[in-house]
Amino acid sequence: MRAIIDSAAPASALFPSGGLSLFCPMVGRGWNRGVLYVGRAVNGWGETNPLRAETLDQADAVEKAIDYSLGSCGWDQSRETCPILDWYELMLVKKQKKEISWNIHKSRFWSVIKECAGDGPDWTWQVAWTNLYKLSPAAGRNPQTWLKNATFEACLAMLSAEIGHLEPRAVVFQTGWWWAKPFIDRLGVEAGHEIGVIAGQLCWVGVYPAVGKIPLVVVPHPERKKKAPIVETIREQLKEAA
Numbered sequence: 621m622r623a624i625i626d627s628a629a630p631a632s633a634l635f636p637s638g639g640l641s642l643f644c645p646m647v648g649r650g651w652n653r654g655v656l657y658v659g660r661a662v663n664g665w666g667e668t669n670p671l672r673a674e675t676l677d678q679a680d681a682v683e684k685a686i687d688y689s690l691g692s693c694g695w696d697q698s699r700e701t702c703p704i705l706d707w708y709e710l711m712l713v714k715k716q717k718k719e720i721s722w723n724i725h726k727s728r729f730w731s732v733i734k735e736c737a738g739d740g741p742d743w744t745w746q747v748a749w750t751n752l753y754k755l756s757p758a759a760g761r762n763p764q765t766w767l768k769n770a771t772f773e774a775c776l777a778m779l780s781a782e783i784g785h786l787e788p789r790a791v792v793f794q795t796g797w798w799w800a801k802p803f804i805d806r807l808g809v810e811a812g813h814e815i816g817v818i819a820g821q822l823c824w825v826g827v828y829p830a831v832g833k834i835p836l837v838v839v840p841h842p843e844r845k846k847k848a849p850i851v852e853t854i855r856e857q858l859k860e861a862a
Contacts, residue, residue, distance in 0.1 A: 621642065621644060621686050621689070621754075622682075622686075623774045623777065623778070624642075624754050624755060624771055624774040624775060624778065625642070625671060625676070625682060625685075625686075625755075626774075627770055627771045627773065627774040628640070628671075628755055628767065628770050628771050629676050630770070631766055631767070631770045632673035632676055633673065634764075634766050634767070635671075635672065635673040636757045636758070636759065638670060638757065638758045638759040639670025639671050639672040639673075639757075639758045640670055640671040640672075640755045640756065640757060640758055640767075641662055641670060641671075641689075641755065641756050641757065641758045642670075642671055642685050642686065642688075642689040642754060642755060643661070643662040643689060643750075643751055643754045643755075643756070644689050644754065645748060645749060645750035645751075645782055646703055646704045646707065646748065646749045646750075647703070647704075647748045647786065648702055648703075648704050648705075648744045648745040648746055648747045648748060649701065649702035649703070649704075649705075649744075649745055650702070650742065650745030650746060651745070651746065651748060651786070652746065653786075653787055653788060653789050654745070654746030654747055654748060654788060654789065655736070655737070655746065655747060655748070655788055655789060655790050655791075655792060655858065656748040656749075656750065656782070656783065656786055656788040656790070656791045656792070657733050657747065657748070657749050657750075657791075657792050657794060658749075658750055658751065658752060658779075658791060658792065658793045658794065658795060658800075659729055659749070659750075659751045659752070659794055659795060660751060660752055660753065660762060660795050660796075660799050660841065661751050661752065661753040661754075661755075661756040661762050661763050662751055662754075662756055663722070663756070663760050663761065663762070669681075669684045669685045669687075669688040670685065670758035671685045671755070702742075702744050702745055704744040704747055704749060705743075705744040708724060708730070708744065711724040712724060712725060728842035728843045728844075728845070728847060729794055729841070729842060729843070731842075731847060732794060732842050732847060732850055732851055732854065733747060733749075733794075735847070735851045736792075736851060736854050736855055736858065748782075748786055748788060750779065750782050752775060752779065752793075752795060752799060752800070752803060753767070753768055753771060753775050754771065754774075754775055754778065755767060755771055772802065775803075776802075776803055776806055776807075779803060779807075780807060780830070783828060783830075783831055783834065784830065784831050787831055787832065787834070788834060789834070789858075789861050789862070790834060790835045790836075790837060790857065790858055790861040791828065791834060791835070791836045791837070792837045792839065792854055792857075792858075793836065793837065793838040793839070794839055794840075794841055794842060794850075795838065795841055796821055796838075796839075796840050796841045797821060797822040797824060797838055797840075799841070800824075800838045804824075804826065804836065804838070807828060807830075807836075808828075808829065808830060809826035809827065809828055809829075809836055810826060810827045810828075810829050811826055811827045812824060812825070812826030812827075813825065813826070815853065815857070816853060818839065818840050818845065818846075818849045818850060818853065819840055819845045819846070821840035822838070822840075823837075823838065823839050823840070823853050824837075824838040825837050825838070825857055834861075835857060835860070835861045837853075837854060837857045837858075839853055839854060
């Protein structure tokens, strides 16, 4: 996490006034080589303790931001419940209380994951979630080009480490091809090929040879698109990876 923060520090003059959200991956409680789902970047995460340009040189402030992110992602090993499900249900409660405007129940990203994982009570247990980029504006929206460029190498290294540590049976990028491509190009993926087109966007699969030839699947970001063909494509590839 520090490497990602340090990579953004030289561009601190460009930080938004509300600061940056710091994201770390979430892993289901019963994880045993399940499926790692990858998004683009978090949309408004860590508003309580954002990273701010004026406090980057203050160790306590940076540690608070890191601790907040780790706590939100469930990296408390004494936790007996599933951190992903806890977070999902917390977002539902916050929406009901009108504390947030975003409705996770209507999120196409999470709806696709639920359908692929099976909509039972333990659907999150074999799910892990990460994002390509780990820093984004705390107020919401995707990271700007300067932020993506500044943190790309550190985010690439972290994604590679996440795959190596988790050893998922498959990695599904719900990002769209052009968001995934810079990472795919640098991960040493083999046998990459097109498997179809959905809503005018490429679907693609390749093999990550560094950890047991794990299939990497790329589908369009599902927002404002028909969900069924995306779910069908992912299920098809997961069946082959079983």
